[in-house]
Amino acid sequence: MTAFIALTLAGTLFATVPLSSDPPYKFKVVRREPGLRLYGNGVDWVQELDLSTGVSLQLFYPRHVQDWGEGADDLGNVPQYDTGVSVSIDPQPIEVHWQDLQERWGDRAFSVTNGQFFGSQPLQLAFPLKADGIIYSGGYAGLGEYPGEKKMLIIQGQQAQILPFPEVGYPENPLFSEIPNLLVGLDEWADKGIKRAVGRTFVGVGDRNQDGTSEILWIFNSPAATQLRAARVLRALGAQGVMMLDGGGSTQLVVQGVERLRSRDRTPRAIPHSLGVILPPPSTPAEPAETPGPPPEESPP
Structure with missing residues (x-):
């Protein structure tokens, strides 16, 4: 399989304007950084990442991995799609995920939010995850959960794509490609309480400058939204593909150390997996050209 997968959008594209029955979006730019905007409307949050500027998304940080889970877990679940691995992770409060990001990236750390669906004991991720060329999880769910309704977010350099996830094994599965x-997450229509207004985390991708490369990535967080609304917000901003991540009490957001969205669980939910937004490296100022000094004095004859 080649390192690049052509963008093919499945399903119907929705209108990119809010419907009259929706609450007004009223998003405003709350914070602006090089290549990044944070939008808010007093309730919901959207981060807009322009990958072409050097902004990046950390998909996984293995600090809290307890076990590589190469065999069956306590419930008999085994790694899926011939991956042979499904890490078990010690879940952490969102504040710890932020500290991990900040310790790794320093001033370039911008935000952390929840990510992958999870469950099973010992705690594992439900669906596949590959970061920086390493397969950390084939997931435990496989075809047993939401068959045909899985999507995958692919990030290659300055391009992001959201495509259907092919539920096949080695070597056809893109996990084994370059x-x-x-x-992996879920399609916007997968039934996670479609019409319920609960915590939602969605991601979207799009090609804003219409050059054939989807360089914009959006992350949507809401304490109470339907799946339809989450997808519509992203499409209104320009997303051509969207994908659902974990929601409910898992939905949380910390931006530069400030808790912007708190878990709605009575005790804020510890999560095993987070997404970290990283600002571009600082540009190196050009070295000033040498100023020529006075010409050397000539020796007297």
Whole structure:
């Protein structure tokens, strides 16, 4: 399989304007950084990443991996899609995920939010995850959960794509290709309480400058939204593909150390997996040209 997968959008594209029955979006730019905008409307949050500027998304940080889970877990679940691995992870509060990001990236750390669906004991991710060329999980769910309704976010350099996830094994599965970063979630229509207004985390991708490369990546967080609304917000911003991540009490957001969205669980939910937004490296100022000094004095004859 080649390192690049052509963008093919499945399903119907929705209008990119809010419907009259929706609450007004009223998003405003709350914070602006090089290549990044944070939008808010007092309730919901959207981060807009322009990957062409050097902004990046950390898909996984293995600090809290307890076990590589190469065999069956306590419930008999085994790694899926011939991956042979499904890490078990010690879940952490969102504040710890932020500290991990900040310790790794320093001033370039911008935000952390929840990510992958999870469950099973010991705690594992439900679906596949590959980061920086390493397969960390084939997931435990496989075809047993939401067959045909899985999507994958692929990040290759300055391009992001959201495509249907092919539920096949080695070697056809894109996990085994040269693609370095791949995160599996669910289609916007997969039934996770479609009409319920609960915590939602969605991602979207799009080609804003229409040059054939989808360089824009959006992350949507809401304490209470339907699946339809989450997808519509992203499409209104220009997303051509969207994907659902974990929601409910898992939906949380910390931006530069400030908790922007808190878990709605009575006790804020610890999560095993987070997405970290990283600002571009600082540009190196050009060295000033040498100023020529006075000409050397000539020796007297």
